[in-house]
Amino acid sequence: MKKGSKAAPAAPSSTTAEGRRKYDPEETKRNILDIATQEFSAMGLAGARVDAIAERTNTTKRMLYYYFGSKEGLYEAVLEQVYGDIRALEQELQLAEMDPEEALREFIGFTFDYHDKHRDFVRLVTIENIHAAKYIEQSKTFKARNSTVVKTIEDLIARGVAAGKFRDDVDPIDLHLMISSFCFHRVGNRHTWGAAFGRDPSGPRARARHREMIVDAVLRYMRRDG
Amino acid sequence: MKKGSKAAPAAPSSTTAEGRRKYDPEETKRNILDIATQEFSAMGLAGARVDAIAERTNTTKRMLYYYFGSKEGLYEAVLEQVYGDIRALEQELQLAEMDPEEALREFIGFTFDYHDKHRDFVRLVTIENIHAAKYIEQSKTFKARNSTVVKTIEDLIARGVAAGKFRDDVDPIDLHLMISSFCFHRVGNRHTWGAAFGRDPSGPRARARHREMIVDAVLRYMRRDG
Amino acid sequence: MKKGSKAAPAAPSSTTAEGRRKYDPEETKRNILDIATQEFSAMGLAGARVDAIAERTNTTKRMLYYYFGSKEGLYEAVLEQVYGDIRALEQELQLAEMDPEEALREFIGFTFDYHDKHRDFVRLVTIENIHAAKYIEQSKTFKARNSTVVKTIEDLIARGVAAGKFRDDVDPIDLHLMISSFCFHRVGNRHTWGAAFGRDPSGPRARARHREMIVDAVLRYMRRDG
Amino acid sequence: MKKGSKAAPAAPSSTTAEGRRKYDPEETKRNILDIATQEFSAMGLAGARVDAIAERTNTTKRMLYYYFGSKEGLYEAVLEQVYGDIRALEQELQLAEMDPEEALREFIGFTFDYHDKHRDFVRLVTIENIHAAKYIEQSKTFKARNSTVVKTIEDLIARGVAAGKFRDDVDPIDLHLMISSFCFHRVGNRHTWGAAFGRDPSGPRARARHREMIVDAVLRYMRRDG
DNA sequence: TATGAATGAGTTTTCATTCAT
DNA sequence: AATGAATGAAAACTCATTCAT
Numbered sequence: 001m002k003k004g005s006k007a008a009p010a011a012p013s014s015t016t017a018e019g020r021r022k023y024d025p026e027e028t029k030r031n032i033l034d035i036a037t038q039e040f041s042a043m044g045l046a047g048a049r050v051d052a053i054a055e056r057t058n059t060t061k062r063m064l065y066y067y068f069g070s071k072e073g074l075y076e077a078v079l080e081q082v083y084g085d086i087r088a089l090e091q092e093l094q095l096a097e098m099d100p101e102e103a104l105r106e107f108i109g110f111t112f113d114y115h116d117k118h119r120d121f122v123r124l125v126t127i128e129n130i131h132a133a134k135y136i137e138q139s140k141t142f143k144a145r146n147s148t149v150v151k152t153i154e155d156l157i158a159r160g161v162a163a164g165k166f167r168d169d170v171d172p173i174d175l176h177l178m179i180s181s182f183c184f185h186r187v188g189n190r191h192t193w194g195a196a197f198g199r200d201p202s203g204p205r206a207r208a209r210h211r212e213m214i215v216d217a218v219l220r221y222m223r224r225d226g
Numbered sequence: 227m228k229k230g231s232k233a234a235p236a237a238p239s240s241t242t243a244e245g246r247r248k249y250d251p252e253e254t255k256r257n258i259l260d261i262a263t264q265e266f267s268a269m270g271l272a273g274a275r276v277d278a279i280a281e282r283t284n285t286t287k288r289m290l291y292y293y294f295g296s297k298e299g300l301y302e303a304v305l306e307q308v309y310g311d312i313r314a315l316e317q318e319l320q321l322a323e324m325d326p327e328e329a330l331r332e333f334i335g336f337t338f339d340y341h342d343k344h345r346d347f348v349r350l351v352t353i354e355n356i357h358a359a360k361y362i363e364q365s366k367t368f369k370a371r372n373s374t375v376v377k378t379i380e381d382l383i384a385r386g387v388a389a390g391k392f393r394d395d396v397d398p399i400d401l402h403l404m405i406s407s408f409c410f411h412r413v414g415n416r417h418t419w420g421a422a423f424g425r426d427p428s429g430p431r432a433r434a435r436h437r438e439m440i441v442d443a444v445l446r447y448m449r450r451d452g
Numbered sequence: 453m454k455k456g457s458k459a460a461p462a463a464p465s466s467t468t469a470e471g472r473r474k475y476d477p478e479e480t481k482r483n484i485l486d487i488a489t490q491e492f493s494a495m496g497l498a499g500a501r502v503d504a505i506a507e508r509t510n511t512t513k514r515m516l517y518y519y520f521g522s523k524e525g526l527y528e529a530v531l532e533q534v535y536g537d538i539r540a541l542e543q544e545l546q547l548a549e550m551d552p553e554e555a556l557r558e559f560i561g562f563t564f565d566y567h568d569k570h571r572d573f574v575r576l577v578t579i580e581n582i583h584a585a586k587y588i589e590q591s592k593t594f595k596a597r598n599s600t601v602v603k604t605i606e607d608l609i610a611r612g613v614a615a616g617k618f619r620d621d622v623d624p625i626d627l628h629l630m631i632s633s634f635c636f637h638r639v640g641n642r643h644t645w646g647a648a649f650g651r652d653p654s655g656p657r658a659r660a661r662h663r664e665m666i667v668d669a670v671l672r673y674m675r676r677d678g
Numbered sequence: 679m680k681k682g683s684k685a686a687p688a689a690p691s692s693t694t695a696e697g698r699r700k701y702d703p704e705e706t707k708r709n710i711l712d713i714a715t716q717e718f719s720a721m722g723l724a725g726a727r728v729d730a731i732a733e734r735t736n737t738t739k740r741m742l743y744y745y746f747g748s749k750e751g752l753y754e755a756v757l758e759q760v761y762g763d764i765r766a767l768e769q770e771l772q773l774a775e776m777d778p779e780e781a782l783r784e785f786i787g788f789t790f791d792y793h794d795k796h797r798d799f800v801r802l803v804t805i806e807n808i809h810a811a812k813y814i815e816q817s818k819t820f821k822a823r824n825s826t827v828v829k830t831i832e833d834l835i836a837r838g839v840a841a842g843k844f845r846d847d848v849d850p851i852d853l854h855l856m857i858s859s860f861c862f863h864r865v866g867n868r869h870t871w872g873a874a875f876g877r878d879p880s881g882p883r884a885r886a887r888h889r890e891m892i893v894d895a896v897l898r899y900m901r902r903d904g
Numbered sequence: 905t906a907t908g909a910a911t912g913a914g915t916t917t918t919c920a921t922t923c924a925t
Numbered sequence: 926a927a928t929g930a931a932t933g934a935a936a937a938c939t940c941a942t943t944c945a946t
Contacts, residue, residue, distance in 0.1 A: 023924055023930060044356050047272035050916060062932055065917065125418055126352055130270050133417030146422040173423050174432075174439060181411030182404060189410070191359035192351055196372040197399050206400075213400060217447040251905085276941055286907050287942085297941065475909060475945055496808050499724035502937060514911055517938065577870055578804055582722050585869035598874040625875050626884075626891060630860060636867070637859030643811035644803055648824040649851050658852075665852060673895040703926080728920055738928050739921085749920065 029067050031058050037078045041120040044127050045075050045135075076135045079128060082121050083136065086114055087145040095152060100160035104222065107156065108179050108215045115183040116207060122187045149176065157222075166222045178221070182214045255293050257284050263304045267346040270353050271301050271361075302361045305354060308347050309362065312340055313371040321378060326386035330448065333382065334405050334441045341409040342433060348414045375402065383448075392448045404447070408440045481519050483510050489530045493572040496579050497527050497587075528587045531580060534573050535588065538566055539597040547604060552612035556674065559608065560631050560667045567635040568659060574639045601628065609674075618674045630673070634666045707745050709736050715756045719798040722805050723753050723813075754813050757806060760799050761814065764792055765823040773830060778838035782900065785834065786857050786893045793861040794885060800865045827854065835900075844900045856899070860892045 035056045039048045050071050054061035068074035093110060095103040115122055128136055136142055153172040160166030186201040194200045201210070261282045265274045276297050280287035294300040319336060321329040341348055354362050362368055379398040386392030416428040427436070487508045491500045502523050506513035520526035545562060547555040567574055580588055588594055605624040612618030638653040646652045653662070713734045717726045728749050732739035746752040771788060773781040793800055806814050814820055831850040838844030864879040872878045879888070
């Protein structure tokens with residue numbers, strides 16, 4: 001029953017060639033998570049290969065199981081991180097200090113830019129929907145985080161309504177949906193869209209035009225006497 | 227999902243009433259395609275199992291290969307059919323006879339209703355985007371079909387502009403994107419959305435509200451002096 | 453996942469070198485089951501290797517999963533078969549026609565000989581007890597089969613009591629336990645016994661002596677005025 | 679199971695009241711051995727997991743290897759301890775001072791009670807037989823210890839024969855086998871027996887009955903003119 | 905045309921053991 | 926003496942596809 005015991009690699013006491021510490025659990029976890037984000041995003045949960053992820057990592061397949069338990073556990077960790085990132089940025093937005101219309105403009109712009117830049121996030125959300133969100137639903141922090149955005153939008157609308165600028169019959173989550181859908185779709189569905197109409201809707205040529213478009217559309221929709 | 231697929235009649239494995247053929251190739255193919263549509267839609271390309279599809283079929287795995295060559299071949303056939311269905315309906319819309327604003331309203335409503343009812347279609351498009359549209363791109367009829375929609379929208383806009391109703395700086399494909407994204411997103415991302423905010427954005431309670439919302443938003447956006 | 457084809461024992465159109473038919477599911481299953489019986493018996497459930505079983509088989513590992521689903525499923529099938537064998541033989545014993553004392557002698561002798569010859573059975577039962585019988589408990593036929601033995605012993609005792617030969621305060625299952633324990637133990641624990649006392653209690657030299665011993669002990673125990 | 683293992687006190691990982699050592703090697707070893715006894719007994723050698731043992735211990739996996747060298751070394755230590763316990767007790771029995779029949783009664787009773795109470799011992803012996811006793815055979819003290827029991831029984835029989843009470847054709851090891859088999863079997867095979875006949879043969883309801891039964895049967899068997 | 909049986913290559917996961925601190 | 930991190934080898938299991946009848 002004895003196994004691999006032939007040659008001890010025995011590295012120098014604390015650092016490797018590039019100066020990375022050899023025993024650095026946080027670094028190891030982060031490294032695995034980064035690669036896994038790319039692979040799951042590129043291939044989907046079923047399509048991704050644990051071997052492929054491990055191969056691109058600085059460590060071995062075994063560590064992946066050591067830290068994340070299973071392929072699905074790793075996928076969950078990836079999802080949680082990626083959702084955490086966008087929610088964290090949203091909270092830094094400081095919209096409360098701006099004029100309502102300006103704040104809405106800012107929020108739409110942020111949402112647009114984030115999706116435009118973070119295609120991995122868009123893909124992972126898409127993938128998670130294929131799985132009926134059953135993995136993200138297990139996350140404990142997920143719902144708590146999302147309630148913050150709703151609050152942000154609620155405040156924003158309320159201030160606009162109070163100022164006589166915004167209509168008062170719009171549900172904050174619906175508004176969020178309208179903004180997100182455009183920002184998400186032009187990235188997430190860019191391939192079929194590109195195949196259908198011969199141009200990438202998320203390409204650089206359309207970016208500025210689309211950004212302006214969604215800001216314009218949403219503001220017109222929200223304005224009191226549009 | 228196909229039009230006439232409400233209740234897939236069993237492929238006969240023995241003679242029927244009188245003199246009819248023992249096997250019906252067309253029926254067998256249709257049966258396989260129906261089941262495959264459900265499975266690929268539910269599980270994705272990598273996640274779907276050939277065995278699972280064959281099991282639910284009235285025939286055997288061998289026939290699946292006989293008619294469609296491979297798992298991927300079957301997936302392509304499913305995609306082509308499902309895209310064909312929506313484009314065919316779009317062409318029956320007869321928007322040219324309506325007042326431009328009315329026609330746009332009609333077109334948005336149709337797009338909304340189609341996505342709302344055909345979740346399999348939405349899922350399959352999503353899945354195909356995970357695969358960077360590489361399967362649908364091989365379809366010969368796909369691009370041709372799509373150009374028709376563009377033409378429809380172009381005409382619609384042109385008539386509205388001519389009538390002084392619509393602004394003249396909107397690209398037809400962009401407009402299509404704006405409409406589609408909302409209709410698509412509330413169905414395609416309903417699971418993560420539901421997990422995040424505790425309500426299904428594609429559920430019956432939101433349907434009428436959302437339909438009105440997207441019609442309203444797009445019309446405001448298009449109106450000349452919004 | 454269709455399994456064991458009830459009818460259609462496969463027409464013998466092509467045969468292999470040794471005359472074994474190439475497409476013979478029953479033969480394939482039996483072959484796997486035979487090898488698995490040996491391996492599980494020799495190594496235990498955890499210790500047995502699916503690869504090792506498959507290797508010794510005329511077919512591949514894949515078929516093992518095709519027919520038995522999992523390592524545990526195969527183990528269950530082995531257990532069920534091996535228990536079925538002894539119970540089937542017990543039922544052929546025709547004890548009802550014998551004089552009660554003669555019948556008891558016959559039953560003890562059979563039990564002794566069966567355990568003495570079928571060491572695989574003894575080992576598998578031992579192994580199953582390590583697993584707290586959780587696999588055999590899932591067998592549907594197991595309990596039904598065992599009730600037959602009880603009935604046999606009950607009848608046997610009753611007839612002996614009626615004839616004034618046997619004491620009337622002995623529980624049939626207890627009697628069975630007394631008989632089985634000796635027959636089982638000298639085979640099942642022969643290794644530790646051999647290590648402790650330097651001789652194999654199930655070896656050929658002890659066989660006749662032990663057989664006589666257990667027959668003698670049980671008959672003395674059962675006799676009315678022992 | 680060891681004598682003084684009712685409530686394993688935690689191995690201190692920090693200083694205690696005053697001046698006591700920070701680590702207690704003997705305590706650590708005992709703790710590991712206790713847990714290992716439970717795990718090997720419950721799962722078998724192949725089925726037990728080093729990680730699981732270490733987890734339940736007050737120390738870490740490394741210590742397990744430090745003190746016992748390997749999984750197999752730990753298993754051997756467990757076996758040796760457990761066999762040592764029963765043999766030590768047997769020697770305390772003081773049968774030489776009793777009337778032969780009384781002494782035999784006492785010996786059977788002791789054997790019965792010991793097996794009835796020490797299920798871990800029974801299981802470990804069972805497990806060791808699955809491994810053909812290859813681990814216990816390496817024990818140096820094992821055989822020496824066992825020869826004592828044989829001597830005890832030999833004396834006991836000889837005194838009974840001399841007193842005209844016992845038959846003179848019974849081998850002491852065979853007698854020991856007869857006694858042990860019943861006591862062992864009703865505990866070791868209780869699970870399959872319970873599954874087969876719907877009652878636990880080692881349960882409290884059967885205990886007194888079984889104890890009397892084996893004493894009765896053996897004494898009848900040994901009596902000169904049974 | 906139809907079908908259950910069969911397969912090889914790959915995929916996830918497990919495990920006893922050792923290393924660096 | 927103690928510990929969390931790390932590992933290589935092997936184990937169980939899966940899957941799209943083809944074969945023989």
